[in-house]
Amino acid sequence: MYFFCALYALKGATGVKTYVGNRGDEFEMRHLNPMFDLGRLRKVFYSSRDRASMSEVIADADVVVNLIGKYYETKIIADKKTFPYLEYKTNFSFEEANVSVPRTVAELCTEMQVDNLIHVSCAAAKEDSPSEYLRSKWRGEQAVKEAYPWATIIRPTQFFGHEDMLLNSFANMAAIYPFVPLVDEGQALTQPVGYFL
Numbered sequence: 447m448y449f450f451c452a453l454y455a456l457k458g459a460t461g462v463k464t465y466v467g468n469r470g471d472e473f474e475m476r477h478l479n480p481m482f483d484l485g486r487l488r489k490v491f492y493s494s495r496d497r498a499s500m501s502e503v504i505a506d507a508d509v510v511v512n513l514i515g516k517y518y519e520t521k522i523i524a525d526k527k528t529f530p531y532l533e534y535k536t537n538f539s540f541e542e543a544n545v546s547v548p549r550t551v552a553e554l555c556t557e558m559q560v561d562n563l564i565h566v567s568c569a570a571a572k573e574d575s576p577s578e579y580l581r582s583k584w585r586g587e588q589a590v591k592e593a594y595p596w597a598t599i600i601r602p603t604q605f606f607g608h609e610d611m612l613l614n615s616f617a618n619m620a621a622i623y624p625f626v627p628l629v630d631e632g633q634a635l636t637q638p639v640g641y642f643l
Contacts, residue, residue, distance in 0.1 A: 467503035552593035
């Protein structure tokens with residue numbers, strides 16, 4: 447769900463050691479192994495509500511790339527005292543995922559004297575946006591700047607790549623329906639950022 451990575455440049459070496467923060471199991475990140483020389487990739491499990499585990503991911507990094515964020519609020523099933531004894535409750539809100547956690551990453555980078563923090567935001571992030579998601583992304587940028595004033599903030603559109611939901615969702619719709627629904631009758635423009643493995 448959330449992901450951030452810390453890049454650790456080895457002094458006097460030609461390679462780069464990469465720490466990848468992961469909240470799932472190791473098989474979710476397994477496809478990254480062939481991209482690195484032996485010993486250059488370290489997968490670290492963390493909780494976004496635990497500063498100590500987040501600092502373990504950052505460790506001795508020179509550069510941290512923060513990709514943490516959500517475009518929807520996640521829900522979990524929780525117990526309740528009355529019938530039907532279960533309810534949906536918000537697990538990670540926009541405020542926590544897009545503001546609080548990036549602020550914590552920026553604070554840790556300041557405390558640990560990281561050379562550079564790259565915070566990945568959103569192209570349409572605005573203070574007065576009608577979307578709560580976009581307003582929270584803007585507030586996250588401000589929180590990062592406050593905690594780490596020299597951070598580099600980039601504002602891409604959608605990311606897509608190997609087995610990504612952006613292109614696969616269109617392919618799945620085309621396989622099921624005789625049409626593919628598009629925003630604004632297909633006239634809306636977007637510039638997705640592609641990466642290929």
